[in-house]
Amino acid sequence: MRLLTQWRGAMPGVFNALIAFAAVSATALAQTPPATVPPAPAAAVPAQAPAAPAPTTPAAPSPVPSSEGVFTGWIDFGYRWRSDVAGSLDTYRSLVNLGSGPKLIGTEFTLTDPKHRLFDQIHVRAYDWGDDPYSTLHIDARKAKLYNLNVDYRDIAYFDDLPSYADPQLAGGGIALNQQSFDMRRRFANAELTFLPGNWISPYFAYDRDSGGGTGVSEFVSNVDEFPVPAQFHDRTSDYRGGVRMEFRRFHVTLEQGGTKFEDDETLFQSGGVNYGNTLAPIFGQTLDLTGYLGAYGARGTSIYSRALMTASATSWLDLYGQFLYSQPKTTVNYQQYDGGNLYLQSQVLFYSSQQYLVSSAAQMPHTTGNLGAEIRPRHRIRITESWTTDRLHNAGSSAENQTLTGGQTAEQQTAALLESTLVTNYNQAEALVYFEATSNLTLRGGYRYVWGDANDAVLPAEGLASVENVKLRQNVGIGGFTYRPASKLSFSAEGESASSGGAFFRTSLYDYQKVRAQARYHTGPISFSADFNLLNNQDPQPGVNYDYLSHQESLSVMWSPAGGKAFDLQGSYTRSDLRSDINYLQPSTEDSLLSNYRDNSHIATALFHINPPHKGPMAPVIMAGGSLVISSGSRPTTYFQPMAKLSLPAGKHLTWFAEWRYYGYNEAFYLYEAFRAHIVTVGLRVTR
Amino acid sequence: MRALFPAWLILAAVPLSGQEAPAALPAPTPTPSPYAGSAACSACHEDIFNAFQKSPHAQVDTDQHRGFAGRVCESCHGPAQKHTESASAADIHQPAKMAVAAADKICMGCHLNTPTQVGRLQNSHAKNQVSCVSCHKIHADGPMGLVPRGNAAINTECESCHLNVWAQFQKPNHHKVPENAMSCVDCHNPHGSIRPAMQQSFAANEPGCLNCHGDKRGPFAFEHEPVRFEGCITCHEPHGSTNPRMLTRHEVRFVCLECHANLPGNNSIGRVVGVVPPAFHNLNLPVYQNCTVCHQKVHGSHIDRNLLK
Numbered sequence: 001m002r003l004l005t006q007w008r009g010a011m012p013g014v015f016n017a018l019i020a021f022a023a024v025s026a027t028a029l030a031q032t033p034p035a036t037v038p039p040a041p042a043a044a045v046p047a048q049a050p051a052a053p054a055p056t057t058p059a060a061p062s063p064v065p066s067s068e069g070v071f072t073g074w075i076d077f078g079y080r081w082r083s084d085v086a087g088s089l090d091t092y093r094s095l096v097n098l099g100s101g102p103k104l105i106g107t108e109f110t111l112t113d114p115k116h117r118l119f120d121q122i123h124v125r126a127y128d129w130g131d132d133p134y135s136t137l138h139i140d141a142r143k144a145k146l147y148n149l150n151v152d153y154r155d156i157a158y159f160d161d162l163p164s165y166a167d168p169q170l171a172g173g174g175i176a177l178n179q180q181s182f183d184m185r186r187r188f189a190n191a192e193l194t195f196l197p198g199n200w201i202s203p204y205f206a207y208d209r210d211s212g213g214g215t216g217v218s219e220f221v222s223n224v225d226e227f228p229v230p231a232q233f234h235d236r237t238s239d240y241r242g243g244v245r246m247e248f249r250r251f252h253v254t255l256e257q258g259g260t261k262f263e264d265d266e267t268l269f270q271s272g273g274v275n276y277g278n279t280l281a282p283i284f285g286q287t288l289d290l291t292g293y294l295g296a297y298g299a300r301g302t303s304i305y306s307r308a309l310m311t312a313s314a315t316s317w318l319d320l321y322g323q324f325l326y327s328q329p330k331t332t333v334n335y336q337q338y339d340g341g342n343l344y345l346q347s348q349v350l351f352y353s354s355q356q357y358l359v360s361s362a363a364q365m366p367h368t369t370g371n372l373g374a375e376i377r378p379r380h381r382i383r384i385t386e387s388w389t390t391d392r393l394h395n396a397g398s399s400a401e402n403q404t405l406t407g408g409q410t411a412e413q414q415t416a417a418l419l420e421s422t423l424v425t426n427y428n429q430a431e432a433l434v435y436f437e438a439t440s441n442l443t444l445r446g447g448y449r450y451v452w453g454d455a456n457d458a459v460l461p462a463e464g465l466a467s468v469e470n471v472k473l474r475q476n477v478g479i480g481g482f483t484y485r486p487a488s489k490l491s492f493s494a495e496g497e498s499a500s501s502g503g504a505f506f507r508t509s510l511y512d513y514q515k516v517r518a519q520a521r522y523h524t525g526p527i528s529f530s531a532d533f534n535l536l537n538n539q540d541p542q543p544g545v546n547y548d549y550l551s552h553q554e555s556l557s558v559m560w561s562p563a564g565g566k567a568f569d570l571q572g573s574y575t576r577s578d579l580r581s582d583i584n585y586l587q588p589s590t591e592d593s594l595l596s597n598y599r600d601n602s603h604i605a606t607a608l609f610h611i612n613p614p615h616k617g618p619m620a621p622v623i624m625a626g627g628s629l630v631i632s633s634g635s636r637p638t639t640y641f642q643p644m645a646k647l648s649l650p651a652g653k654h655l656t657w658f659a660e661w662r663y664y665g666y667n668e669a670f671y672l673y674e675a676f677r678a679h680i681v682t683v684g685l686r687v688t689r
Numbered sequence: 690m691r692a693l694f695p696a697w698l699i700l701a702a703v704p705l706s707g708q709e710a711p712a713a714l715p716a717p718t719p720t721p722s723p724y725a726g727s728a729a730c731s732a733c734h735e736d737i738f739n740a741f742q743k744s745p746h747a748q749v750d751t752d753q754h755r756g757f758a759g760r761v762c763e764s765c766h767g768p769a770q771k772h773t774e775s776a777s778a779a780d781i782h783q784p785a786k787m788a789v790a791a792a793d794k795i796c797m798g799c800h801l802n803t804p805t806q807v808g809r810l811q812n813s814h815a816k817n818q819v820s821c822v823s824c825h826k827i828h829a830d831g832p833m834g835l836v837p838r839g840n841a842a843i844n845t846e847c848e849s850c851h852l853n854v855w856a857q858f859q860k861p862n863h864h865k866v867p868e869n870a871m872s873c874v875d876c877h878n879p880h881g882s883i884r885p886a887m888q889q890s891f892a893a894n895e896p897g898c899l900n901c902h903g904d905k906r907g908p909f910a911f912e913h914e915p916v917r918f919e920g921c922i923t924c925h926e927p928h929g930s931t932n933p934r935m936l937t938r939h940e941v942r943f944v945c946l947e948c949h950a951n952l953p954g955n956n957s958i959g960r961v962v963g964v965v966p967p968a969f970h971n972l973n974l975p976v977y978q979n980c981t982v983c984h985q986k987v988h989g990s991h992i993d994r995n996l997l998k
Contacts, residue, residue: 094933095861108839125839127869134870136840144748156870165933165941180981188901198748210903221983221997226976237903239892245804252802260892264904278976295998299991301906305893309807319801321810323883325894329908333991335998361991365908369894371883373810383790387810389883391894393917397910399992419994423912433816440788443818457914457962459994469914469962483818488786493817505918505962507948519850532852544952555852575856585950589971596943600931604856628859628867630931636939638931640861666861 071689073109073124077102078658078684087666087676090161096133096664097159098680103130105684119143133157148194158184158214164671184214184233201246208239218268220293220339223346225277227270227290235264243307251312260329262301269294274341283344286351290341303329317377321387325369335359345405353407363397363421383435385447388428395423420460427453433479443483449497451475455505474502475510494518504540507547507583511540526562531555546584553577565610572607579634599634619650627662637669648686656686723768730762730769733776737828738762745835746827755799765795765827784827789818796821805880812881819850824879840872847873854928863929875900876927885920896920898927909989913996914962915948916988924987942972945980 082100085092104126111122123140139151161181192206211234218231241258270293279288305327312320337357344351373387398420405413433447453473462468481495497515504511516535522528532555540547557573579600587594608626615621627643646660660682667675727750731738741747741761750761757764765784772781784792793815800806800821809815814823824846825836837846844866848855851873858867865871873879876897877887884890889897898921899906905916915923924944925935938944948963970977981987983997990996 123838127840134865134868136870138839140838154870156865160934162933165936165939180985186901198752200754208900210901212904219982219985221985226982233904235904237906247803250802252804254804254807256893258892262903262906278982297991301908303892307893309804311802311807311809313801319797321807323807325890327893327895329892329895329906331908331910331991333910335992359992361910363908363910363991367894369883375810385810395908395912395917397908397912399910399994401992419910421910421912421994423914423917425918427918435790437788437790443788443790445816455914455918455962457912459911463994469964471962481817483789495817506915506923507950507952507963508923509919521850530849530852532850534853553853553856555856557849557852573852573856575853577853577856583947583950584952585946586952587972588951588966589968589973591951594972596938596947598938598943602856602860602931604859606855606859630859630861632860632931636931638861640859642859 070112070114071109072112073107074686074688075107075109076105076658076684076686078105078682079103080680080682083679085676085678088674089676091666091674092664092676092678093159094162095666096678097157098133099131101131103128103132103682103684105682109689116143133159142197145196145198148197149191151191152189154188156186156188158182158186158212162674164668164674180216180218182214182216182233184212184216186210186212200248201244203242203244205242206240208241209237210239211236220268220270220290220295222277222288222290222339222343224283224344225279225288227275227277227293229268229270229275229290229293232267232269234266235262237262241305250314252310254307254309256307256309258305258307260301260303260305262299262303262329262331264297264299264301266297267295284351286342286344288342288344290339290343292340293338295335295337295339297333297335299331299333301329301331303327319375321371321373321375323369323371326367328364328366330364331362333359333361335361342408350405350413351408352405352413354405356404357401358403359399359401361397361399363395365393365395367391367393381437384432385435386430386432388430390429391425391427393423393425395421397421421458423455423457425453425455427451427473431479441485445479445481445495447479449475449477449479451477471505472503473505475504476500489524490520490522492518492520501540507540507545508549509540510538511542511545511547513538526560526564528559530557546582548582549580551577551579566612568609568611570607570609573605575602575604577602577604597635600632600636601634602630602632604628604630621650622648624648639665639667641665651685654688656688657684658686659683721770723770724760724763725769725773726760727762729773734762741828744827744829749799764799784820785822789820792820792822808878808881808883808887810881811883811887812879813887814879815881840866840869843872843874844869847879857926857928857930860929860931862931862933862935864927864935866928905988907989909986909991911990911992911994911996913987913989918962940978942978942980945984946972 079102080098080100082098106125106127108123108125110124111119113119113121119141120143121141123138125136125138127136129135129137133156135155137151137153139149141147141149141151159182161183188208188210190206190208192204194202194204196202213234214232216231216233217228220227220229237260239258239260241256243254243256246253246255270290273291275290275293277288277290306325308322308324310320310322314320335358338355339357340354342351342353343355369389369391371387371389373385376384376386378384398418400416400418402416403414429449429451431447431449433445435443435445437443451473452475454471455473456468456470458468460468477497477499479495479497481493483491483493485491495517497513499510499513501511514535514537516533518533520529520531522530533552535552536549538547538549553575554577555573555575557571559569559571561569577600579598581596581598583596585594585596586592606626606628608624611623612620613623623646625643625645627641629642630638630640632638642662642664644660644662646658648656648658651657662680662682663678664680665677727738747761749755749757749764751758755764763769765782767782769781772778782795784795787795797806801809827835829835837843857863864876866873874889876889878889879887881887882890884896889900891897891899895906921927924937926932926937927935930936932939936944938947949966950963951965972978976982984995985998986993986996990998992998
C-alpha cells in the first residue's frame, strides 16, 4: 500500500484517472450476466456437458463455519551470528553475503474481514528482512468479484568482486586486472490491480519499477593504459500498463497498452591524486598518469508497447491462438568526459594533458512479434498443432561526438565524427506436431520445425572492429517424443529434437544438433523416485568453425516418507553432469591456431532429513539436517558445500523456539585466494496464530 | 428399443380397449437429470467439500454464467446422479486418473479462453503431457491454495521434475532461487510463451531478463548482436555456474574469443557474425586476456562502436 501511496503521490492525475475509469467500468460492467447461458460445448467434455437445465435443487448451505479467525499466520524472528569469514570476504560477499544481526526471518499471515467490507482477505508474505541481501514482500488483497490487488517488492544486494573471472594470472600472484566490480542494490516493486475478476470483461492496471544504485570500480581506458576509477551507478525503469481482458465462452481477447520510462546515470570519477594505471613502463621516456577524470553518462529512454492476445474455441475440433506484440523503445544519451594528466594517443603518437569528449547519441528499436496457432482434433485419438511465429527487430542509432585534446605536444586538436548504425533481425519459425494417443496410457508425438531468418549489422562509416555483417539462419528440426503411463504410479516420458542447419548467426549457435530429454517417475505410498536424463550434442562442421559441443546430465531423486512422515522423512537428489566444448580460434597478433576447450564435470547432491524424535506430551521437537554439495572438475575445479541443521522445540501452543546452523565452504583449485569458509547460526522464535 | 416396442404397443392399446377414455393424456415423465448437485456430493465427501469452499473454483457453484451453478463438483467430475445411487467409483470421472489429454480437456473447457493459455501451443508441459493437476491442487484449501504461492513453494514444485536445473542452482554463482529471493516463474511462464524455454517477456516482447536488468535494455546506438539475436544465454548460464557472473566459460576471454575467433566461418548462405580483433590484441599479454577491461559495455554501448565505453 505504501507503494501505491507513493505512486499516487507521484502520479496524482493518472491515479485519479484510474480510479475514475475503475468506477465507470464497475458501473458499466456490474450488470447481471445473462440469466441463461449456453451449456459448455458438448465436444469439449462430452460426458459432462449439461444435458438438462440447471437442477432446481438449491445448493446446500455451506458446511464451512461462518466465523473464521480475523488474523491467522506465523512470524519467525531471531538473531543471526556469522563467524569471521576465513579466506576471501569479497568472494563470500559475492556468493553468500549473509551478515549478523537481528532478523525478521519470515512471516506469512492472512487477514480476513468476516463482514467483507473493503476486502475479503489479505495475504502477506515477507522474508529475510533486517539488512539481508535479499528481502521480499508480497501482498495479495482481494474482494470477490470486485478487485484483486497484488503487490510485490524485492530488495536484492548485488556485490561482485571476483577477479579470477578475467585475470588468469592472479593464480600466480599476477596483476589484478579485474576492475569491474559492484556493490549495489537492486529494488523491484510491482503492483497490479484487476477489477471485476471472474467477470466477462475485466480491466486491469499495473505499475512496475526496477531500480538499481550503488558504487563500484570501473575503468578509464586511454589507448595504452587502463586506469581503475571509482564509479557510481543509478538506473531506474518505470513501467505503466493497463488493459482489459474479455473472456467469453467461445473466445477471449486481451488488449494491453503500456509505456516505460528509463533513466540511467553512471558516473566515473577521480579527483585528486595521481593514478598510474596498469602500464607502469615508460612510453617514449614518459610515464603516463591520470590526475583528474570525470565521465558521466546520462541515458534517458521511453517506450510504448502494445499487446493483443487471443484464444478461441472455434469449433468442437478447432482451437485458435494468436498474439500480436509491438514495442518501440527509444533512448537518448548525453555523455561528457573530461580527463587530465599525462596521456597518450597511440594512433597519432601524441601526448596530451587534457581531453574533453562529448557524445550525443540516440537509438530507437521498433520490434514486432506475431504468432498464430491452431489445435485441430480431426479424430478422437489424434491432435494436430500448428504454429507460426515471426519476430522482427530493427534498431537504428546515431552518434555525434566531439573530441578536444589540449596540452602536451599540441595546443589544441579538435575532431568530430558522426556515426550511423543499424541492426536488423528477422526471425521466423513454423512448427507442426501430431499427437497420437495409441492407448489410454501411451501418447506419441512427432513433427517438424523450420526456423529461418536473416540479420545484418552495420556501423557507418566503416572503421576499426565494426563492419557490415550479413547472415542468414536456416534450420530444419525433426521432433519426436512419447509419454507412457503403464500405471498411475509410474510414468515414462521422452522427447528429442534433431536439427540440420544451413546457416547460423554465431559460431557457437546451435547448428547440427540433437537434444534429448527423458524422465521416469515412480510414486507409491511413502516412496517416490524420479530419474532424469538430458543431452545436447551440437556440431558445426563448417570450415573455420569446427565447433564440437556435448553436454549431458543424469539425475536421480528419492523421497521416502514412511507413515506420512510421522517419524521421519528423507529426500535427496544426485546429479552428474558433463560438458565438453571445443572450438578453434586464432591468436590475433600472430594468427597462431589455438583451441578453446572447456570442460565441466560436476557431481551435485542435495539432501534433507527430517525427524520427529520420541517425546512425551504434545510438544514434539523436530530435527532437520541436510544441505548441498558441488564437486566440479575441469576448466574451473570447484567445491562448494552448504550443510545445515535445524532444531525446533515447541515452547507453547503458539510458540516454537528454533536454532539453525549453516556452513558455507568454497574452494577453487586454480584460484585459492578466492576460497572462503563461514559458519552461520540463527536462533529465533516462531509465533503462530 | 426392442424391449420398449411391445410396451408402446400396450400403451397404445389401452385407450382403444378402455371403457372410458381419460379426460387427458397423462403428462410425459420428465427425463431425470443426470446431475446430483453439490449438496449430494457434500453428504459423502464432506472434508473435500468443506475445503473446496475456500477455493477460487467454489464461485462456479454460485456463478450463473459458468453453466454449473449448484453443481460445481460435477463441472469436473461429470454428472454424478448415477454415482450417488451406486456409490461406485466407476460411475464418476476422476480427472487425476484420466489420460492427461482428457483431464486437461476438462480444465480447458473453462480455462482455454483466458490470457493464461495463449502460449499453450508452445507449452512444453502440455507437449509432454504434464497435466494441469500436476501443479494445480483443485481441492486445496484457501484462495491461494490452488497453485503454490510464494517463492519457496513454487521452487519446490518445479524442482520435483526439473532435477538437473535444480542441481545447477546449487553451483556457487546462481540467481538467488535456492534462497527463495526469486522463483522459477519470475523467468519462465509455466503455461507457455513464444520465447525460447518459455521465458517470460518484458514490455510486450522484450526478453524477461530485462524485468530486473533494466540497465541492459537499451536500445543502444551500438548493439552487441548476441544480446539481440540469441539473448543473454549466449554468454551466461542463468541457472548457475561454477564460473563467476554465471559465464559459460571459466574466463571471460574465452567467452569472447569463441565468436571473435579471427576465423569467420563461411557457409552456403552467409557468414557467421563476429568481427575479427585487430592484430594488436596480443593474447600473451595479461591486459588482452581480460577483454572487459577495455570493452566495458559488452551488453551494448551508447557511445562507442567498439563497446569500449
